[in-house]
Amino acid sequence: MRLVERMTMTPNKCLTCGAGNVEGDDGEIGPFIDLEVEVGWGDSVYICPLCTLRIALLSGFITPDDKKDLEAQIANLEGQVHDLGASLAEKERRLSAISEGRKAIRKEREEREKVAG
Numbered sequence: 001m002r003l004v005e006r007m008t009m010t011p012n013k014c015l016t017c018g019a020g021n022v023e024g025d026d027g028e029i030g031p032f033i034d035l036e037v038e039v040g041w042g043d044s045v046y047i048c049p050l051c052t053l054r055i056a057l058l059s060g061f062i063t064p065d066d067k068k069d070l071e072a073q074i075a076n077l078e079g080q081v082h083d084l085g086a087s088l089a090e091k092e093r094r095l096s097a098i099s100e101g102r103k104a105i106r107k108e109r110e111e112r113e114k115v116a117g
């Protein structure tokens, strides 16, 4: 099985829909899948891009548009994770400063209590 730009061997048409080397909705011709098998008396077997997409969707794969949408959602979520990580680091820094301040106050009180006796 291989990808080809044009269906060059007979019959030059898609096995499932019968389309030839014609432009798709995107204005492109092909690429086609050449199954590299012979049927009947040496006929080749090709699958056009639209039928390939239909087969992929039936097999549980997603469309290129869905892929783009999911990639955009992932990028957005990664941005949110980054922002939340930065916010958490800032809060941890402040909590650490508060904790250090409390330790210093406690130490000062203990020293004053020793002096006061």
Ligand SMILES: [Zn+2]
Pocket: 014, 015, 016, 017, 018, 019, 047, 048, 049, 050, 051, 052
């Ligand atoms: Zn087809």
